[in-house]
Amino acid sequence: MTLTATDVGVWHAVCRLDELEPEWGEAALLDGQQIAVFLLWDGSVHAVSNRDPATGSFVMARGIVGSRGDRPTIASPLHKQVYDLVTGQGLSHPELCLPVHRARVLHSAVEISLDAG
16 A cells, blocks of 8 residues: 555544535544544535634634635634635635644544644
């Protein structure tokens, strides 16, 4: 088996894919870090910090999933700042950035890498 760049790093199994509801976030605690995990309708899985960059509150798993053009987004449930789910870039406030983590599905298990996405 040949390893690719996306295989390098430590991966943490967080749940089974069938335990996630599309467009609804779930929170996971990995090595002391709160992670928000999202399954989108297209089948992709995304992981970001559960900490809202604007307020410091751990609420992003309860954020509002949406899109800007073809980019999936998450809006903070508190003040509705919008972030790109792929890059973490703040779209409503560009000075804010939401940390992103790599996510994958392997044998029906959702796995997250705490390495930078």
